[in-house]
Amino acid sequence: MNKNTTKAKFIMSAAAALHRYGTSSDKIERAARLISEKLGLTAEFMSTPTSLIANFDFKDQPEYTSILRMDPGKINLEKLCSADRVVDLVLDSEMDIEAGERELNDIISRPPLFSNLLVNVAISALAFSAAIFLKGSLLDAFFCGIISLVISVCTQSIKQEKISTIAEALIAFALSFTALSIHKLGIHIFPPVAILASLLFYLPGLMFTMAIHELSSDNLQAGTARLTGALIILLKLAFGTYLGSEFSAYLFGTSNYIAPIPLGLPYQILSIFLVSLAFSVSFQAEVKNFIWIVIGCFASFYSAVLLQDTIGVIPSAFVGGLIVGCGSNLFSIVFQRPAMVLSLPMIILLVPGSVGYQGLSFFFEENPLDAISTIFKTISIGMALVAGSFFGNLIIPPKRAL
Template sequence: MDPLEFRQKRKFIVKLGKMLHKYGTPAFRLEAYLTDVSTYFGLHASYISTPTTLTFVIWSDEHEDEYNHSARLLPGDLDMNALSRTDELASRLLAGDISLADADIELDVIDQLPSPYGKWLTGFAFSLSTGAFAMLMGASWPEILWSGLLGIVAYIWTLWAERSRRVTLMLEPVTAFVSGFLACAISRFFDPGINIPLIVLSSVIVFVPGLALTMGLAELSSRNMVSGTARVMDAMMQLFKLYFGAFLGIAAGFALFGQNQFIPASSLPYWATWLAVFLLCLALVVIFRTRAKHIIWALIAAFIAYGATVYASEHMQQGLGTFVGAFALGVYANLFTRVANQPATIVAMHGLIVLVPGSKTYIGLNSFVSGQDFVKADHIGQEVFIIFMSLVAGLIFANVVAPTKKAL
């Protein structure tokens, strides 16, 4: 292979890998995808991906040319718009529809793309997601409203974190602290009797790392030990920071405004649960920057995951019901890759958000520390463990029954 050609190909692979890592691609999917691209280019390669590092080792057939590269990266955030466009670009390159030089230029363009929904709509999505989650947890209508308003506060802190390194480092605890303090003020001056811990949990649900925990366990199940362990531990530390911030904020609020006496409100009708799933997934479309042509696919994924879980839970234990939901979601996502020729991750993440027990992990932590439950939850620790295992097993079985067309 000509040295110039080798240099062009390895530069493209390195840039592609860094971009996919930036968009939150799990290690086992990222490594498999880059290996497929390397094989097409006629190169041999080995990759190691973790949440904070990415290592490339690339060589030609006869080892005339070899290249090693290791980069220190920040953990990626989900960006379905950029992920979809990057995959489309790679597909066009592999099909011979675009030159390697032009593809390299287009990667830079994709990397600079802003959110297709803008800041105002994203802020509304934060508010909608927090309110929808409160509805899903059985909160009263006033509690849903307060949760949505505090979701806007969380978004303001997120915008500030984009401009300040110091705020980025303390984003989760300070957001939870402010939410807890404001919830106590709301109870004191506007709406006595509200469920403060539930409102605080709802207002920071965007930061609760349930999805990261699931991805970490999935990486461990695929023998990506370093990446899986790092992701799980990072998610646990994020959870601890959120809980401590909320605990401190509520304590400060009670000290200043007085204790709150929770008065249970009447339960919401059954249809509100399905409305909550719809609104939550609609908000996630904006937060995840999902492309317009994939919105319907994403909404269907959420309803398939939740509907299969609810139906199975009526006939099986709840944890096993989650297995059925994850299995149905995995099959649907893998079929999506064959129909739309796009990564399964684009629709799978929307369904997983409905299934992952990140909120229950937070509730279990609260029960362990305070000895009190702010929602009815029996045997929460065992339930969370079973649900996590069921999620991972369901996705593994789905990949066996309906193998994915793409590595992503």
């Protein structure tokens, strides 16, 4: 194998690692071009949520084309950082290319930092905390924590290929039916909060926002594909919730709900702290980054929440996106780590997945006017977040491709 082909294979391995661990298509292409330039190659790249294509022009040799069929990336911040460090070592000539490719393969093959059990506990803690900041009661929070733990353990114990196409609908059906049935049997949880908080982990708000980011970066094919995927997941969740509610009503009848009194500020602060830790574990972040993720989540969430009553939901989302852009770039510059380590957990507290889910639920309830209004609000919030992060990049320009 000649030297140029070895370089090309390393570049594709690096790009595939970025794709596998949740990087957006525009950032993958930008990082791959940067690596190619530093290794002295001329190349063109195209990344979509399910593929990676590259064409290398070796000048005095035949062109080299590589096409990889990829599964949609699953966020793993620890492996993303490890892959980023390997690329830096190769580009700084502290590691040869063959060793770099072996390291990348080792990163891909090694087990995740946190076990499935810890991830399940994190999902449970996320649902518990979400019920609190969605203005539910402690009873709602405990119900969400328990039912989310049970369902996440059950879904992981079943072979994914058997239920992968309908997993979201099954989860939403189980959560909706259980919450409504328990309420009708005399345990007075507040089902709207309980269902939404338990579904929060499965909502594609981050996918939706990433799609808008890709479309805004003129990466139309990737953005359209990702946006379609997010809408399909939302439809599955909304349809599963609708079926669960109808089945519960058929068995136990309907009843009225009494909204609980929201818990005080100390509980709200505790909930954001737990949500930050839960996302840190579920995203497989390194423990040394936990403190910065917690600080970033508090900054982005409260910068948006405190301004909502003053300037409105959409402008406050823009401010939240601005904080995400500035904060994550500053973190990347100071610690020489990918900005995504901070930006993903920060922005996920602001993404409009829950709003979009409610909008599609209105369609199933035959309430099209509220549905259209809510979906338009979802798109507006997503655009405001992306615009804010772009302005954050202007204020504190990123120094790294990631």
